[in-house]
Amino acid sequence: MGVYHRGSRAVQDRVGVRAAADHVGRSIGQGIKPVAAAFLELQPLLVVGAADPATGRVWASALTGTPGFVRATGPRQMSVTGGTRPTDPLAAALTTPGTSVGTIALDPRTRRRMRLNGRLRRTARGFAVEADQVFSNCPKYLQRRHSYETVERTPGQPGRGGELSAAQAAFVRAADTFFVASVHDGGADASHRGGNPGFVRVDSPRELSWRDYAGNAMFLTLGNLAADPRAGLLFLDWATGTALQLTGEARTEFGADGERRVRFTVEEVVETPSAVPLRWSPPEFSPANPDPPG
Template sequence: MGVYHAGSRAVQDLAGARERADHVGRSLGQDIKPVAAAFLELQPLLVVGAADPGTGRVWASALTGAPGFVRATGPRQMSVTGGLVPDDPLAAALAVPGTPVGTLALDPRTRRRMRLNGRLRPTARGFAVEADQVFSNCPKYIQRRESFERAGGRGPGASRRCGRLEPADAETVRTADTFFVATVHGTGADASHRGGNPGFVRVVSPHELDWPDYPGNAMFRTLGNLREDPRAGLLFLDWDTGTTLQLTGEARTEFRAGGERTVRFTVARAVRTEDAVPLRWSAPEFSPANPAG
């Protein structure tokens, strides 16, 4: 498998970033190195992205557990203990052997993140992912949250599903400083992170939102996937209450003079779950990389 597919190459060329992307791409590999394995075992949260095998819709979901619930169980294998609640829109995908998945472990305490993409295999205790690509990202746009606690007695309520953003959903989006995005391409899936000061994601209507694509590592994996396949899934997490908002739909990127880019997302379905994540994080210290305004 090559480091980049045609979609990523096309966006790199539009951005004039192919040479930098080639340099950064040397960090991608299949092996889970000891420092990455140690990082995984400290995490209480893992984001997973994939396409539902029945509907074809792409979703991003949050899995949680005591540190150690995610760990390397081989030089190219990550194992996860536990799974999603049965009514999570991604639960069906995680039960199908061979499902392409993208995973992201992000630690707000250290502003570090690690991505592992590969093929899923259900196990007796959860699932494992055979790695195709393993890599870390720079700390840009990650808000520091110094600590977390497990909220006693918190458990997921019934999910509310609809085909648009309700007022509470729009407020969740407008006040978010972080969200996660899942995308797919012909041979795989990817889960990534977007961050900025609250308000960086704009609600255009109950059916559309957009956000600026800030300069990153020049790989353009998310935008490259969207160029080949517009399906995407977004996950907004309330870091205090544990409420999640999952959106699925399609996204397109608009390129403007001067290199500025905006991603526009059209909502097909929205799933809101109160108390979905049993973690309560401390207040954020915003990243110094966040653009003002």
């Protein structure tokens, strides 16, 4: 498959960065290089995005394990030991062979991140992804968390709803990081968004929005949303392990001043207390973060 599809090309052309995107796009390959393989084996967290095969709704989920639970097992293959809980919205997708998945391994300790997108197949110990796209991103807007500890936690029963509660809205407003899953005809993607607390606005219990900060000019996420508005968001409490998963549709608004704002309409909310057995140290905010609007 090509590096870019029509959705990404449309956004690149609108913003006037096609040449820059072509240059950056040369970094996207299908192979997992030794440095990438070594990075994967150090990670206790992997975020996966996909569409539920029954409902078509797009979700992002957090998978965790002892470092080594994610590893390269071939020139183009990443294997994951374990999977999601049966109550996770992505449980069916991650047990369905051929599912298009997007993954991102993000290490707050080093402010490095790696994305691998491809097709899933079942294995005896979990699942594997045959890579179509493998690439790294710069550390821009990524908060540093110097250390983590693994703690004994029993995930709570997921709470479900059709809109954000007051407490969930406060959780979103306080976030400095979230993950976004998106899809297109040829696959899926999982990406990261970061900023100072307040960078995500809660405009109503069923609508969020955030400014799209200047990035690498590829516009993979915004390109996916231009072709298919379905999206999934994942917010993590880096201290308590609570996971807040949202699914809905997202559209990009292009301002006359060149500012871009993504507007997300909530269709379903899933909140799981103590979902992630990792307790991270407090953040050191990225110097690249713009101040959130007042």
